[in-house]
Amino acid sequence: MTEFTFHNPVRLFFGAGAFDRLGEHAADWGERALLVTGRSAARKTGLLDRAVSLLDDAGLTVALFDRIMPNPTAAVVDEGAALAREQDCDVVVAVGGGSAMDAAKAIACCAADDFPAADFLRVEGKRQPSADTLPLVCATTTSGTSSELTPFAVITVEEWTQKSAIRSDYIYAQVAIVDPEVTVTCPAAVTAAVGVDVLAHAIEGYFSTAASPITDACSERAIELVARNLPRAVRDCDDLEARDAMARANVFAGYTLSNAGASALHALEHPISAYHPEIAHGAGLAAMLVTYAEHYYDHDPWRFGRIAKLMGRGVQGAPTEQSAEFAADAIQALLSQVGLDIRLADLGVERDEIETIVDDAMRYMGAAVSKTPGDLTRDDLIALLEASFSRD
Numbered sequence: 001m002t003e004f005t006f007h008n009p010v011r012l013f014f015g016a017g018a019f020d021r022l023g024e025h026a027a028d029w030g031e032r033a034l035l036v037t038g039r040s041a042a043r044k045t046g047l048l049d050r051a052v053s054l055l056d057d058a059g060l061t062v063a064l065f066d067r068i069m070p071n072p073t074a075a076v077v078d079e080g081a082a083l084a085r086e087q088d089c090d091v092v093v094a095v096g097g098g099s100a101m102d103a104a105k106a107i108a109c110c111a112a113d114d115f116p117a118a119d120f121l122r123v124e125g126k127r128q129p130s131a132d133t134l135p136l137v138c139a140t141t142t143s144g145t146s147s148e149l150t151p152f153a154v155i156t157v158e159e160w161t162q163k164s165a166i167r168s169d170y171i172y173a174q175v176a177i178v179d180p181e182v183t184v185t186c187p188a189a190v191t192a193a194v195g196v197d198v199l200a201h202a203i204e205g206y207f208s209t210a211a212s213p214i215t216d217a218c219s220e221r222a223i224e225l226v227a228r229n230l231p232r233a234v235r236d237c238d239d240l241e242a243r244d245a246m247a248r249a250n251v252f253a254g255y256t257l258s259n260a261g262a263s264a265l266h267a268l269e270h271p272i273s274a275y276h277p278e279i280a281h282g283a284g285l286a287a288m289l290v291t292y293a294e295h296y297y298d299h300d301p302w303r304f305g306r307i308a309k310l311m312g313r314g315v316q317g318a319p320t321e322q323s324a325e326f327a328a329d330a331i332q333a334l335l336s337q338v339g340l341d342i343r344l345a346d347l348g349v350e351r352d353e354i355e356t357i358v359d360d361a362m363r364y365m366g367a368a369v370s371k372t373p374g375d376l377t378r379d380d381l382i383a384l385l386e387a388s389f390s391r392d
């Protein structure tokens with residue numbers, strides 16, 4: 001008989017115009033907001049000014065922390081937490097993509113408990129976030145990492161070259177705002193990379209040992225929406241219909257990620273972008289996705305067959321299993337349409353880094369590795385990276 005659990009406590013507000021209620025939602029949770037955002041995007045698009053006036057109009061005092069970089073570091077989290085304490089903030093508001101939201105979630109727990117972010121990321125003796133974690137309102141500007149819906153904050157500790165996640169129910173946002181209109185300012189290259197992240201969350205979660213009927217349904221819907229709409233959103237950033245569909249895909253994949261978790265690809269990508277912080281998370285995943293599908297389709301032909309069908313490459317009128325071998329082609333075609341049919345060598349990763357990447361994946365991302373079906377060994381992960389290295 002079927003048995004599973006599913007949990008997601010985030011109050012989600014989805015729709016064009018949802019961002020206009022940012023102040024109102026933040027005011028439900030506090031009076032002094034730390035507004036966390038990246039270094040330039042939200043300022044350039046005018047969204048930052050809009051956020052400040054919405055918070056202001058709702059009667060909140062705003063302290064701005066606009067220093068978040070891609071692949072945010074423990075050091076920047078510590079700076080933000082110090083500002084939150086100094087300004088006596090009682091709610092953290094994130095406006096941005098995954099980096100801003102992950103940093104905001106880590107700031108919310110570090111500010112409350114006054115410990116450095118690195119303490120929450122240690123392999124041994126790690127500190128856990130507490131119930132005192134400041135409440136969070138996350139408004140995403142990308143579709144996306146789904147950080148607004150997950151209990152994860154991915155942070156890089158530079159001194160150990162470690163990129164891994166704080167994972168706690170206490171860092172779920174109280175409120176997530178997903179407004180597809182806000183995502184139209186996301187540039188094409190970023191749209192492509194974060195869209196591939198959505199696809200990876202859906203696919204990895206679909207094969208996760210923690211998958212459930214609910215996450216399966218979410219994964220399937222996300223895969224279908226990404227296949228149909230990501231190329232459109234990348235081709236024409238102002239295509240609101242495609243933006244709306246990608247925002248929905250991001251929400252579905254977020255429910256998958258928050259419950260089924262990620263697996264081997266995320267485990268391997270984190271050390272890759274820890275050593276190469278200039279590599280976008282989605283690009284690192286794109287470099288391995290096709291190989292993953294090529295190597296593992298016979299582990300679960302029915303599910304790979306479903307992926308091929310959902311992406312429009314299935315064999316009509318044949319049993320689902322017979323489409324399995326076309327999943328890799330379907331993924332490659334999609335990546336090619338969005339300019340991300342790449343391999344690790346294209347991203348500047350060196351072949352002699354492979355063993356270190358795999359060892360770090362097993363050390364820092366062991367939980368994700370263990371969610372991959374087939375009990376992948378160190379040698380399996382090395383083989384996956386080697387095959388993802390270049391097309392030859």
Ligand SMILES: [Fe+2]
Pocket residue numbers: 145197201266281
């Ligand atoms: Fe991701």
